[in-house]
Amino acid sequence: MDTLHRLEVTVSAAGWLFECRDGCSRRLTVDRDGTLAVIDRGDPWALHQGGTPDIELAAPTVAPG
Ligand SMILES: [Zn+2]
Incomplete structure (x- = not known):
């Protein structure tokens, strides 16, 4: 069962910041x-x-640990 969370994007001079707005x-x-x-x-x-x-x-890969 997958839970879908949405990321809020903030653009800065250095790049992009993605923050979850669904509780985690x-x-x-x-x-x-x-x-x-x-x-x-x-x-x-x-x-x-x-x-x-x-x-x-979409679901960026995160290495374990
Ligand atoms: Zn989340």
């Missing part, structure tokens, strides 16, 4: 080179979706 604390960034960095995993079982006209994310 997942946060990740994508810099201008397209490098994705997970700051806080939040709920690892939820499917996180969100995007901008430039970037769309």
Whole structure:
């Protein structure tokens, strides 16, 4: 059973910040080179979706640990 969470996108000079707005604390960034960095995993079982006209994310892969 997948739970769908939506990511809220904030654009900054360094790139994009994605924050979950559905209760878990997942946060990740994508810099201008397209490098994705997970700051806080939040709920690892939820499917996180969100995007901008430039970037769309769906369930980005997170390495265990
Ligand atoms: Zn979430």
